[in-house]
Amino acid sequence: MDKAPQLIQERSAPPATLVIFGASGDLTRRKLIPAVASLARHHRLPREFALVGVARTAMSDEQFADSAINGRGLRDHPQLDGGIRYVSGGYDDPDTYKRLAETLDSLDAERGTAGNRLFYLSTPAEAFEPVINGLAGAGLNHARPGSFARLVIEKPYGRDLATARELDAIVHSSFDEPQVFRIDHYLGKDTVQNVLALRFANSIFQPIWDRSWVDHVQITVAETLGVGTRGGFYESAGAMRDIVQNHVLQVLALALMEPPASFDAEGLRNEKVKLLQAIRLPTDRDIADLAVRGQYTRGGTRDDLMPGYRDEPGVDPLSRTETYAAMRLNVDNWRWAGVPFYVRTGKRLPARVTEVALQFQRPPHLPIPTDQLTELDADALILRIQPDEGISLRFGAKVPGHSFRVRTASMDFSYDKTFREESPEAYERLLLDALLGDPTLFIRTDEVEQCWRIVDPIIEHWAKDHSPIPTYEAASWGPTDADRLIGRSGRKWRNPGGDA
Known part of the structure; x- marks a missing residue:
């Protein structure tokens, strides 16, 4: 009591x-x-x-x-x-x-x-x-x-691996690593931390959280807004530096890492680094097949026509900065070998959403006749980080009626409906942790280096590529190249609020 x-x-x-x-x-x-x-x-x-x-x-x-x-x-x-x-x-x-x-x-x-x-x-x-x-x-x-x-x-903690190391040298000339708290506000969200609770507080998910059961994983960080008044900043950043290098890779590491031996700061961060180290680096020759960029153009509806990126204040009229980025990543470890991980982020997309979706393997044999399977998708576990915070489990169920028909159904957990407690804002949680000296939700120097190691080859490849940047209309789900990226393996993007 x-x-x-x-x-x-x-x-x-x-x-x-x-x-x-x-x-x-x-x-x-x-x-x-x-x-x-x-x-x-x-x-x-x-x-x-x-x-x-x-x-x-x-x-x-x-x-x-x-x-x-x-x-x-x-x-x-x-x-x-x-x-x-x-x-x-x-x-x-x-x-x-x-x-x-x-x-x-x-x-x-x-x-x-x-x-x-x-x-x-x-x-x-x-x-x-x-x-x-x-x-x-x-x-x-x-x-x-x-x-x-x-x-x-x-953030941004450097513009690439070299400048991140230069900044580290400046920081460590005056402050020891235990004094340094590199902040990514995404890690302060209760729903991001709930990825850890889901994985490590429930035994039912552990047996299926690997290559034997998971077909592929999608991580989406979508925004409906454009760059607004941040055009000058965004011109030097782009989607890869602004979102993928930090938010996306941090969420991916939490979702895929091995269980830590103990739930202290170093145990947790050690496993995140191991996961990031296991991500296979793309070669310059492979990047065209493994990474896609795009830039939004004018779009929307007659009543709500949104400007293109090049029309935004502070943006170069001939800009080649990406406002959309998608990648296929491979993790070379025992748990995830052979499972593709598709990540994407973009501005001016149709819905504001951050989620991790694990799509499971289809049954090896379906005794049910095909004409009795109506709108049956593969089983999936969807972790909704924002804005509709919660978890959905998608599975097949019989449709009520005299005939035997099966279609997709889902079980939903909602934060708002389940808990009465007020969820603190991300910065509130992280400020308190820093005052307490708890580094669990902050980024260690080797994590920063591993994240830059992954995105640097792609950024450098795009900088050397002078072909026109692919475009997509505002309020669409990105360039057609992104559909081809995931479509090569017979898969498709899960578009929340649309064709999910």
Whole structure:
């Protein structure tokens, strides 16, 4: 009866100061401040907590509180009453870090934050190096005995394997690996973590989670939106760097990895790395058959006509940047040898959905006559990560009536209908984990390297290929090349909300 309060206490943050670099930016306003507000509202932050914003924009403490925090109820919480500060200055200016150090020392004395600091880099990637060097120059990368200094870094973590290693060298010159928390917000979603619960808390799925039963796996990350105002950023990123290298490969690793010996951070991350290491690298000659790209053009309906990618603000009118990417991957290990894995992501697709679908082998012999099998698809297990969070099991069932006919039916589990508990936002969970020093849902340096190792050959091949980029109409399911990619083996894409 007394266990619930104890569990809540165990997942509460220690005394600390959260320092957000890029405090005047979009990510801070849309995600980080609401995450802090929610943690405060759920009593996960102690009274000995402080928030410091750092950015180039000139603001006072009060202006920062008013512009970023008012309206979210933060100032009414004792956890943050009087504990909000702002430091303005250039990221390459040593005086910025001198004033930051003075502010942190002041908060330690006033609020009892115990010298614990979590530095969050919510800045453009080009600011990572000056911020890290500035923190080190002011001695803020080292904590006093009994305290911590941690660094949270947003993606993109490099532009390729070489630049990721360069960034790692900069990070590790000032921070040790246990201090570094590389964030991918997808891993903070309850439904992504539920992949682990489904696999390792249920014995019924383990015997069929391998090449003997699974025909193929599809992972889809589809967005209905275009690039909007992010055209300038997207021109240098593209779908492969923006989504596949991190979100898609992280979800794939969780879905396919071996059971860890223990459910601690290193046990889990070791198995993810082993899985990523087992993915076969495509040769330059094979890439045309194993990877497809595309770019959306004008499309939609007469009432809702959407612009093409090249018409978006900040985009080169002759751009060859991909807004869609699909790949076939092969995993060379005992569990998955011979099973193809199809992954795809795209903007301006007909539905917003992230899901993992395991399609199982068809029965080796069907004694039921073909004319009695109406609309019977192969059995499948679909893990819906967003937006309709849940799990579906697809199977064949008899149609009610006097004749014996079989068609596809499904059993559905819905998060919203099953649980009354409120699911925390991804950033809320990850911020709390970083404050607690729990790296389980963060990405280790060797994971970053393995992900770049997989996508780099494809990015390099596309950069050398000067043929016109394939296109697809906005609100369609991607270029026809993607259908040919999966169709070569007699399979087809599962299109949620359409031809599923």
